[in-house]
Amino acid sequence: xxxxxxxIRLIAFLLSAAGYVAYAxxxxxxxxxxxxxxxxxxxALLMYLAGLAGVLAYAAYALFGGGLILLLVLIWNKKISLxxxxxxxxxxxxxFVVVFGAIAASLVNTLFVHYDNFSHWxxxxxxxxxxxxxxxxVSAIIDFKSYPLGSSSFLYYIGRIVGNGxxxxxxxxxxxLFASFYAVFGVIRxxxxxxxxxxLGLGCASMAYFNISIRINNLLVDFLLPALALAAVGAMQxxxxxxxxxxxxxxxxxxxxxxxxxxxxxxxLLGFVVLVYRAVQFQRADAKLRPFYWVAIGTIxxxxxxxxxxxxxxxxxxxxxxxxxxxxxxxxxxFSIDKTPExxxxxxxxxxxxxxxxxxxxxxxxxLYNGIALAAYLVxxxxxxxxxxLLGTLLLLDLGVVLYYGGILAMYILSMPLDEAxxxxxxxxxxxxxxxxxxxxxxxxxTMDAEDSFYYQQGEQRDYHAFRSLxxxxxxQVATVLLSVVASLILISELNGMNxxxxxxxxxxxxxxxxxVGDNWHAPDNDTRYLFYAxxxxxxxxxxxxxxxxxxxxxxxxxxxxxxxxxxxxxGQIQTYDRFVILESTPAIRAYMQAHAGLPGDxxxxxxxxxxxxxxxxxx
Numbered sequence: 001x002x003x004x005x006x007x008i009r010l011i012a013f014l015l016s017a018a019g020y021v022a023y024a025x026x027x028x029x030x031x032x033x034x035x036x037x038x039x040x041x042x043x044a045l046l047m048y049l050a051g052l053a054g055v056l057a058y059a060a061y062a063l064f065g066g067g068l069i070l071l072l073v074l075i076w077n078k079k080i081s082l083x084x085x086x087x088x089x090x091x092x093x094x095x096f097v098v099v100f101g102a103i104a105a106s107l108v109n110t111l112f113v114h115y116d117n118f119s120h121w122x123x124x125x126x127x128x129x130x131x132x133x134x135x136x137x138v139s140a141i142i143d144f145k146s147y148p149l150g151s152s153s154f155l156y157y158i159g160r161i162v163g164n165g166x167x168x169x170x171x172x173x174x175x176x177l178f179a180s181f182y183a184v185f186g187v188i189r190x191x192x193x194x195x196x197x198x199x200l201g202l203g204c205a206s207m208a209y210f211n212i213s214i215r216i217n218n219l220l221v222d223f224l225l226p227a228l229a230l231a232a233v234g235a236m237q238x239x240x241x242x243x244x245x246x247x248x249x250x251x252x253x254x255x256x257x258x259x260x261x262x263x264x265x266x267x268x269l270l271g272f273v274v275l276v277y278r279a280v281q282f283q284r285a286d287a288k289l290r291p292f293y294w295v296a297i298g299t300i301x302x303x304x305x306x307x308x309x310x311x312x313x314x315x316x317x318x319x320x321x322x323x324x325x326x327x328x329x330x331x332x333x334x335f336s337i338d339k340t341p342e343x344x345x346x347x348x349x350x351x352x353x354x355x356x357x358x359x360x361x362x363x364x365x366x367x368l369y370n371g372i373a374l375a376a377y378l379v380x381x382x383x384x385x386x387x388x389x390l391l392g393t394l395l396l397l398d399l400g401v402v403l404y405y406g407g408i409l410a411m412y413i414l415s416m417p418l419d420e421a422x423x424x425x426x427x428x429x430x431x432x433x434x435x436x437x438x439x440x441x442x443x444x445x446x447t448m449d450a451e452d453s454f455y456y457q458q459g460e461q462r463d464y465h466a467f468r469s470l471x472x473x474x475x476x477q478v479a480t481v482l483l484s485v486v487a488s489l490i491l492i493s494e495l496n497g498m499n500x501x502x503x504x505x506x507x508x509x510x511x512x513x514x515x516x517v518g519d520n521w522h523a524p525d526n527d528t529r530y531l532f533y534a535x536x537x538x539x540x541x542x543x544x545x546x547x548x549x550x551x552x553x554x555x556x557x558x559x560x561x562x563x564x565x566x567x568x569x570x571x572g573q574i575q576t577y578d579r580f581v582i583l584e585s586t587p588a589i590r591a592y593m594q595a596h597a598g599l600p601g602d603x604x605x606x607x608x609x610x611x612x613x614x615x616x617x618x619x620x
Contacts, residue, residue, distance in 0.1 A: 006108065009162045010171065016067030016161075017043075022083035023070050029242070033186030034235035034249040035083075036179035041228070041252040044154035044176075045306060048259065051134040051153055052313055060160040092185060092197045100178050102495060107170040107217065110502050113510060114218040118548040120144050121152070121219035122169065126555065128156040129164055130521055137318050140557035141524045146314045148307070150259035151176065151221050164521055174216055176224060180231035183253075186238025187444045189451060195476055196447050198483035203443020205487040207436050208494040210365040213428045217498045221260050222429045226437035228257040229267035233444065236278045243282035243292040247299040250275060254303035259310055263430070266404060267437065272300050337414060339421070344413055347421050351409050354424055355431075362431040365439060366401060370394065373442050380453065388449040390442070397438050404434040509540050512583060513549045517605065525556035531574060534583040536563035546583070567592060571612065580606045 020039040024030040030038050043063060050059030074080045112122055124142055127135060134149055135142040151173065158172035159165075181204050188196045208215070214222040232253040239246035250271065258268045279296035286292070337344070354360060373394045380386040408430050412421040420426075505511050532550055540546045541563040550559040565573070570592065574580055582589055582603050593601030597611045 003108070006163050006165070006168065010168075012068075013064070013158060013161045015071060016064050018084075019067040019069070019071030019074065022074050022080055024083075026074065026079055026082035028248065029245050030249050031186055031235065031238040031245070033238045034183045034231075037176075037183045037228075037231045037253055038235065038249055040154065040176055040179050041256040043157060044150060044256050045252055047153040047157045048149055048306060049309075051128070051149060051156075052309060054133060056128065056134070056156065057132040057160065060157050063157065064161050090191060091194055092191065095197075095201070096178065096182060099491060100174070103174055103178075103216070103498075104171050106495060106498050106502070107174055108167040110170055110217050110498070111166050111505050111510065111514075112218060112552075113501060113505065113508050114220065115543070115545050115548065116220050117218050118510070118545075118552045120147060121221070122166065123548075123552050124149070125152050125155045125159065125169055125219070126164075126521070126552070127524065128152065129159045130523060130555070132160075139524070140526045141551060141555065145318045146262075148259035148261060148264070148310050150256050150261075150264070150306070151219075151224055155219070169219060170217060173219055173224065177216060177227050180224075180227035180253075183231035183234040183238070184440065184444060186234040187448050189240070193451065193454070195480040195483070196451050198480050198487065199450060200443055200447040202483045202487040202490075203446070204440060205490040205494075206443075207439050208490055210361060210432060210435055210439065212361065214432055215494065215498065217501060220429065221264075222433045223436065224260055225257065225264055225267050225433045226440060228253055228260065228264075229271055229437055230440040230444070232257065232271040233274050233441065236274055237444075237448075243279060243286075243295055246278055246282070247275065247295050251299050251303055254299070255306045258304060258307040263407075263433070265307065266407060267433075268303065270400060270437070275299060339413065339418060343418060343422070347412050347424075348409065350422070350424055351412065351427075354427060355405060360428075360431075362428065362435045365435045369439050369442055370398070373446070376446060380449065384453065386449070386453045388453075390445050390449050393445040394442065397441055401434055401438055405431070509545060510549050510553070513546070514553050516581060516583060516603065517550070517554050519553050520555045522555060525554065526558070528556055528558065528579060529577040530554060530556060530559040530579045530581060531577040532559065532561040532581045532583055533565075533589055534561060534563060535586060550581070564588075565592075567595075571596065574608055574612060577608055580608050580611065582606070 017036075017039060020043070021035045024035045024038055025032060046063060047056065047059055050056050071080075074083070112118065117123075120143065124135060124147070127139060127142060128149075135145050137145070139145065154176060155169050155172040158175070159168055162168045162171075184204060185197060185200060188200065190196065211223055214220045216223065232250045235249040235253060236246045239249055254268050254271050254275075257264050257271065275296050276293075279292040282292045339347070355363060357363060373390055377388055377391045377394070380388045380390070408427070411430075412424065416425070530550060532546055534541060534546055536542050541561045544561075546561040547559050550561070551557065560577075562573070565588075582593075582601060585601055585603050590601035593599045597606075599606075599611070
């Protein structure tokens, strides 16, 4: 029954969003492909501002109701056809609905496994849903308080309307991702040429292969960053008549991108470059020489307002050093290096060894798509005599990758803790974000060049002569089928991978902790102190994975874990806690429990004062 109610509320949420999308299309003239990410990013920004103002719950219900009212008004006034009509039943739209439905059906009962869900991304959304406010300086359960709340604000919104739960959070993230990829298809002018959709679809689907470390069955935003950046580019390209509308379409997307994560500003900068380029194109095409440069500059300034507000908020609300990745505009010039030259040298050597390793998935993707793009350009240039823009795009993207990698190296040297920097913690995820953007941007440029190369360019009015010859038509049809099949197989493989991880959840550490302590959605517990005992299998204790998982499910800020102990010192350690949780029973802990508590030492939650008569809680 709970699942049915969740589905009903999700449908109501989507209907509310449809009201905003219809309004954006009919009255703001937002391009169809860009309309969904325009609306969802706008909603995320409004919730973000509501969080800063301290009115999260009120804003969520007001926005939800506002969308439903807009939908009803448009239907009543018979204006809904301006946004949704028979043209909405295209093959591409149907494919998007089918794929999203399959992914959502898998995610709705998926549970978190990845470490970083429990260290930050899931716990901050849970905190917002439980308290109806954003974290502040006294939110002890949140470690990285200066992380921006862009995507978290949207996940709070969908969670407040649809319901609490890990599956609902994941569907919210998937909505942002699918809306972003839908905007990517805005680069296609002729939507009836399904070969173009198949080609671009294959490019987008292939990103899943290089997204193994940040796939969509968790809340990590490293995939959302390139997706939003590509969506901003798609929004700018989808509007071909008005610079004002192109800038408006991309404005909330760029604003959200800058506050998804601190590194989001780099991807926003990529969007800014494309925005200025589009302004130049509009300027050259307009005989009246309207001030399109100023429109682009104004869009960039407005898109940075959310980030500026966040930095003002963090500087006022949080103490310095509350996040290992924190920064603000006042201290960007005051970095101090806390590592010795020898340590920096070790970091640099390991970094270049990793980057140049053929076995590194991101390196393989970079080299592979450089080769594909170069080969496609050479064939087009010397076989078909077409002057594609693909080579120039490739060179610019290569430069972007180099700069991004330089930024990653600088982060390891300047702001990453030494133990993490010496093992390049998180490198695969950080690098994947840029490589995914690289792949997506190349696929967009290749699709645009391919469309420009058709012998007959079709407009809104179709004619019977769409191909140069029967042979070219047959090649077109076979290529469309092959590209569609390959893209489908990649997506099916991704779905199977997600379902395989879901089936293995019962054997995971989060499943064991949840079975032991439950999934608590009460106010954060900052008083009760928990000590967990378990083996250090797969570094679950030494990597702090177990404490983070325990904090999430208990929703308590004080949860620690041990895997080894000495009999004499352990009692002194236990005395500083209120609850002792045996997650895994071993001969050592059974012997200890038998000697000090007269108990067999089975897995369970034990009250320290009641279980150990010799334990004295300090201060009591």
